[in-house]
Amino acid sequence: METRFVKVTILSSALAEALTYKLPEDITEPLGHRVIVPLGKSTAKGLITDWAEKPDFKTKTISDFPDSEPALTPPVLKLAKFISEYYFTPLDQVLLTMLPKGKDPIIDVSAIEKEGHFQLDNDSPKLTRKQNEILSYLHENGTTSLNNLQKSLGKSISAQIRGLEALGFVTRNKRFPKTVERMEKFVSMPQPVRDKGIQIALERINIRAKKQMALFHKLLNADEIPMKALLTEFSKSSIDALIDLEFAEVEDRPVNHSFTGMVLQEKKREFELTDEQESALRRIGDSIDGDKKSTFLLHGVTGSGKTQVYIEAAKKVLAMGRGVLILVPEISLTPQLFGRFRSQLGEDIALIHSAVAKGIRNDQWHALRDGRVRVALGARSALFAPVQNIGLIVCDEEHDGSFKQHNPRPYYNARDMAVILGGFSDATVVLGSATPSMESYFNSKTGKYTLIKMNRRVGNVKLPRVHIVDMKEERQVGIKGSFSRELRKYMDRALLTGQKVILLLNRRGYSTFLQCNFCGHVPHCPDCSTSLKYHITDKKLLCHICGAEFPAPTTCPECGHAIIRFVGRGTQKIEEEIRSIWSDVPVFRMDQDTTRKKGAMVDILQSFGKTRGAILIGTQMVAKGIDFPDVAVVGVLNADIGLTMPDFRAEERIFQLLTQVAGRAGRSHVAGNVVVQTFNAHSVPVQCAVGQKFMPFYKTELEKRRGFSYPPFSRLILIVVSSDDDIKAENRSAIIASELERIFYHTKMQVMGPVRAPLERAKTMYRYHIIVKTGSIRKALPTIAKLIDDDKDIRIQVIPDPIDMM
Ligand code: ADP
Ligand code: ZN
Numbered sequence: 001m002e003t004r005f006v007k008v009t010i011l012s013s014a015l016a017e018a019l020t021y022k023l024p025e026d027i028t029e030p031l032g033h034r035v036i037v038p039l040g041k042s043t044a045k046g047l048i049t050d051w052a053e054k055p056d057f058k059t060k061t062i063s064d065f066p067d068s069e070p071a072l073t074p075p076v077l078k079l080a081k082f083i084s085e086y087y088f089t090p091l092d093q094v095l096l097t098m099l100p101k102g103k104d105p106i107i108d109v110s111a112i113e114k115e116g117h118f119q120l121d122n123d124s125p126k127l128t129r130k131q132n133e134i135l136s137y138l139h140e141n142g143t144t145s146l147n148n149l150q151k152s153l154g155k156s157i158s159a160q161i162r163g164l165e166a167l168g169f170v171t172r173n174k175r176f177p178k179t180v181e182r183m184e185k186f187v188s189m190p191q192p193v194r195d196k197g198i199q200i201a202l203e204r205i206n207i208r209a210k211k212q213m214a215l216f217h218k219l220l221n222a223d224e225i226p227m228k229a230l231l232t233e234f235s236k237s238s239i240d241a242l243i244d245l246e247f248a249e250v251e252d253r254p255v256n257h258s259f260t261g262m263v264l265q266e267k268k269r270e271f272e273l274t275d276e277q278e279s280a281l282r283r284i285g286d287s288i289d290g291d292k293k294s295t296f297l298l299h300g301v302t303g304s305g306k307t308q309v310y311i312e313a314a315k316k317v318l319a320m321g322r323g324v325l326i327l328v329p330e331i332s333l334t335p336q337l338f339g340r341f342r343s344q345l346g347e348d349i350a351l352i353h354s355a356v357a358k359g360i361r362n363d364q365w366h367a368l369r370d371g372r373v374r375v376a377l378g379a380r381s382a383l384f385a386p387v388q389n390i391g392l393i394v395c396d397e398e399h400d401g402s403f404k405q406h407n408p409r410p411y412y413n414a415r416d417m418a419v420i421l422g423g424f425s426d427a428t429v430v431l432g433s434a435t436p437s438m439e440s441y442f443n444s445k446t447g448k449y450t451l452i453k454m455n456r457r458v459g460n461v462k463l464p465r466v467h468i469v470d471m472k473e474e475r476q477v478g479i480k481g482s483f484s485r486e487l488r489k490y491m492d493r494a495l496l497t498g499q500k501v502i503l504l505l506n507r508r509g510y511s512t513f514l515q516c517n518f519c520g521h522v523p524h525c526p527d528c529s530t531s532l533k534y535h536i537t538d539k540k541l542l543c544h545i546c547g548a549e550f551p552a553p554t555t556c557p558e559c560g561h562a563i564i565r566f567v568g569r570g571t572q573k574i575e576e577e578i579r580s581i582w583s584d585v586p587v588f589r590m591d592q593d594t595t596r597k598k599g600a601m602v603d604i605l606q607s608f609g610k611t612r613g614a615i616l617i618g619t620q621m622v623a624k625g626i627d628f629p630d631v632a633v634v635g636v637l638n639a640d641i642g643l644t645m646p647d648f649r650a651e652e653r654i655f656q657l658l659t660q661v662a663g664r665a666g667r668s669h670v671a672g673n674v675v676v677q678t679f680n681a682h683s684v685p686v687q688c689a690v691g692q693k694f695m696p697f698y699k700t701e702l703e704k705r706r707g708f709s710y711p712p713f714s715r716l717i718l719i720v721v722s723s724d725d726d727i728k729a730e731n732r733s734a735i736i737a738s739e740l741e742r743i744f745y746h747t748k749m750q751v752m753g754p755v756r757a758p759l760e761r762a763k764t765m766y767r768y769h770i771i772v773k774t775g776s777i778r779k780a781l782p783t784i785a786k787l788i789d790d791d792k793d794i795r796i797q798v799i800p801d802p803i804d805m806m
Contacts, residue, residue: 005059006030008037009092011099016090020052022061024159026166032070032077034099047095049077064158066105071099071369073386073509075424082420088781088798089410092407097410098384100365101358101688108173109147109161111138118228126167130160135169139569146172174366185227186237186251188458189219193247204245211238273308273515276300276454276458280309283452283543288316288391296417297398297444298432300454301692302340302663303461305415306432307337307491309454310394311344313430318345318374322427326377327414329400330621336605337396338377345375350379352385380405380414383421390425395420398431398440399656401649404803411799415440434663434692435656438705441698442712464634466662466690470681481577482637487675488581491615494673495585498612499632502622503578503663505571506638513553514541533570574617574637586611590618632672634661639678639686648710648805651685655697658689709773711801717772717780720757721738722765723794730754732794733768736787740772743783759806765795779802 007018021037023030030048032184033116037046048062048070070097072080080098084091128136135151138144150157164170193200201216219225219242227250230239241668242248273281287294298299300306314324329335342349350364350373352378367373369386376385380403395403395418403415415431422429431440431449444451469484479485491501514523514534523532523541525548532541534552541550555561571591578587588608595601598724601621606614611626615620639658639679662674678686688697707715719736723729740751757767774780788796 003054004055005052006048006062007052008035008046008062009049010037010039010044010046010288011092011096013044013092015092018049018091019046020055020059022059024062024162026159026162027065029070031074032072033065034067034071036064036066037062045749047089047099048056049081049095054107056623060213062080063156065162066107069090069369071386075385075390075421076384077425079384079417079421082424083410083412083417084775085781087412087800088785091467093408096411097381098364106174108143109138109170110143110148110173111135111136111145111170112168127164127169128160130157131164134160134164134594138170140244152565158630167695174370179414181412185357186224186249186250186338187219187227187230188222188224189247194220201247205247208533209238209241211235212241212717215239215242216247224251235451241494254462256572271308273312274305274456274458276456276786277305277309277312280452280454281312283450284309284313284346284428284430285316286452288320293422293426293428293457294427295422295449296431297436297440297449298452298454299436299441299444299694300434300452301463302660303457304434304454306396306434306454307340307460310396310430310432311341312340313392313428314345314375314394317391317428318347318389322389322391323368323374324376324394325382325385325387325390325418326394327382327403328373328377328379329402329420330379341375341377347375348373350376350378352376352382354379354381366370382410382675383414383417390421390427393422393425393427393429395429395431397432397433399435399437401803403654404801406804409797411797411802413801413803416801425647435659435694438652438698438701439712442702462672464662465672466674466676468681468690469675469677470687471677471679474677482574483577483635484582484675484677485679487633487635490673490675491582491635494632495582495613495615497632499630500608500611500613501635502631502661503574503615503617503621503637504657504798505574505617506636506657511761518764521551571617571619578615578617579750586614588614588616590616590622592619595621605627622661634672634674636661636674636676636678639676648705648708649803651683652701654683655685655689658686659692659694662692714750714773714775715777716802716806717774717777717784718797718799719770719772719784719788720767720797720799721754721770721794722762722767722797723768724764725793726766729766729768732796733770736796737770739787740784744780749780757806 004023005020006023008021009018013362019037019039021035027033031050033048035046035048036043043063070077076098080091080094083089084094085095130153134149134157135542137149137153144152146158146161149161161170161172165172197220198216199215205216207213211234215230215238218230218233226240239248243250280300284296287296298309300309310326314326316599325335326341326702338349338351348367350368352361352364355664356364364373364376365386368376371388373386376382376387395415398415405411406414418431419429421427433440436444440449443449467486467490467497469486471484474484483491494501500692514532525532532550534541541552541554543547571589571593575587575589578585588604588611590601590604594604604616608614636658639654658676662672676686680686683702685697688694688700705711705779710716719737721729721733723732737751737754744751751770752773754768755769757769760767772780781798781800784798788798
């Protein structure tokens with residue numbers, strides 16, 4: 001056979017170019033394979049990214065293939081190249097983002113016994129000496145890991161082993177190093193008891209044993225409950241009593257996939273699809289069945305049942321033997337969604353996000369790669385999950401900014417790349433949202449995406465009534481705290497009847513800070529130029545950019561005045577305020593502090609879900625996706641923060657946030673009330689969010705964007721120049737900007753800046769922004785690339801399609 005050559009991108013190296021190597025003869029489908037190659041005097045890890053022409057210089061042969069199949073599927077490899085080009089990032093860095101970081105599986109090699117086929121003392125002429133040596137070793141020692149074989153017989157034997165495998169002399173099997181299994185006790189109700197139901201409890205449990213009754217109910221309504229969780233609510237003796245009655249049984253077993261604490265158990269529900277769901281599904285189904293795949297924008301009001309449409313579409317695709325990828329913007333959305341998908345699809349789903357332990361993530365990666373698991377659900381990075389033969393990609397809450405990666409490179413947007421990956425995989429793509437991004441809606445108008453609308457809530461549940469409270473008026477009549485009269489009225493009413501309240505505090509970092517009553521001084525982080533947040537528990541000031549901590553001053557460092565007061569309030573502060581007004585009401589707080597611990601978010605949601613008349617207070621995370629039927633009131637305490645941010649998307653974000661949070665209320669028979677407290681009662685986003693009026697908002701906003709030629713009417717490239725030396729950063733950014741202006745002079749491309757970034761300093765670095773407006777990212781990038789040479793004092797980031805403009 002003619003010698004073949006391939007391009008190998010070396011991983012974790014500064015090499016810009018892929019290197020050419022000789023391919024061993026037995027490898028037929030090399031693209032996407034991880035390899036070990038000789039490099040200089042040593043070896044390096046790499047990945048085969050392309051075929052290569054026969055080079056006119058001497059090349060070495062690839063020394064090893066650690067996996068038995070390619071690590072990246074052809075579409076994902078194509079996506080890697082696309083991302084590398086579009087997001088201006090070296091290919092090896094993109095590949096490293098995609099590949100699993102955990103330990104590689106162990107490869108076991110076993111000899112296959114074949115009668116008459118092979119005799120130890122009569123070397124088979126087909127085999128090399130080394131191969132005979134390997135076989136005799138295996139016959140003597142039994143199955144051996146590749147690693148140990150290499151130790152005994154030399155590093156370079158893996159090609160020989162592959163040859164043996166091809167001839168049917170040996171097999172290779174993947175095995176994962178044993179992770180320590182955590183055992184946990186689970187309590188459940190035996191099926192016969194379950195079948196008899198509540199009647200048997202009434203007969204045999206003493207009516208005065210209220211706790212035992214409550215426990216019976218609980219077990220009846222759940223599949224199984226970890227003992228640990230039960231003990232937070234019931235005494236050991238109540239549990240033992242039910243065990244003695246044989247109403248409950250305990251099982252000791254390994255923790256399921258270690259997802260405990262990340263999944264909100266969902267009971268399997270069966271329902272008939274609504275007409276709108278039916279018709280949405282029909283159109284998506286046509287694409288799934290058809291030859292030409294489409295990208296859909298599913299614009300459905302909150303509570304219209306979009307999730308069910310995703311699930312039904314997923315079932316269809318799985319039945320065809322293809323895989324499914326589901327992207328959600330943030331971890332906070334995964335517990336409920338994951339529970340729902342798993343109970344309804346009835347198969348294993350890989351849950352991919354940063355809170356999943358590394359070892360498990362690694363196992364999942366291989367399970368997907370080997371096709372043992374066919375569905376992956378997760379945040380941004382799940383885009384790279386090696387789902388085999390993807391037939392459907394869902395991107396839920398597509399408008400959400402957290403699909404964009406900010407650090408490190410590549411600065412990709414998983415929503416946009418989902419569409420690209422769909423194209424490469426011949427898959428149907430569904431982008432869903434109640435408040436589509438301006439870009440996606442525009443794309444649906446121009447025909448790039450197919451628009452599907454769902455205008456009614458399931459069960460014709462009414463959209464909640466939204467009340468706007470002008471906080472200026474409240475202040476004028478002397479109302480001081482965080483709660484307006486109207487919000488208090490609705491909350492009182494709901495809590496009295498045992499209904500729930502969700503309170504949203506917009507953005508925690510901006511809320512509690514200290515301010516001098518006398519001179520107005522606000523303490524700032526000396527490194528980051530942002531105001532510091534006050535943490536009440538340990539009386540500290542904390543920087544939310546760099547994490548620096550300072551003791552809170554008792555006197556103003558500027559003027560020495562003694563009194564420092566709070567301006568704005570953080571979630572902790574609100575919690576205190578709530579406790580002083582509604583002293584016996586259970587309060588749950590969900591913010592970055594209370595959800596840092598693994599599983600904490602699910603605990604909070606679960607407890608809130610089952611507590612009558614409770615209040616949940618939280619930051620943005622409470623606005624999204626959460627679905628509890630008895631939430632009667634949603635209060636937005638400070639709708640304005642954000643409107644003042646120097647970002648052309650500020651109004652879009654406020655509109656989305658208010659609309660989304662309003663959608664958390666009144667999701668069943670309970671009539672919902674939403675109270676929005678604002679100092680800008682008459683602004684367009686606030687007014688439109690009141691009636692969930694997407695179209696009027698979209699039209700107004702679109703005209704504004706057209707006027708300023710902002711996306712979707714242009715594409716932006718943000719260049720961030722930063723340095724510890726302010727002058728250097730400023731000079732360099734000025735040079736880059738003027739060069740770009742000169743080069744782009746006769747084109748339609750526009751250069752804005754340089755300006756000091758709204759976030760002037762971060763982690764000791766001074767920051768400057770240049771913004772390029774262009775019709776095409778790809779046309780502008782090569783020019784920019786020529787002007788960007790990182791030196792050690794200055795960092796230059798090139799961010800196509802930026803979301804964070806700070
Ligand atoms: P969205 O994602 O559009 O906001 P969800 O998918 O969360 O809406 O659905 C809202 C609620 O309605 C959920 O509790 C869901 O289980 C329920 N639901 C969805 N479809 C149906 C249906 N066809 N019949 C009854 N209930 C449904
Ligand atoms: Zn700082």
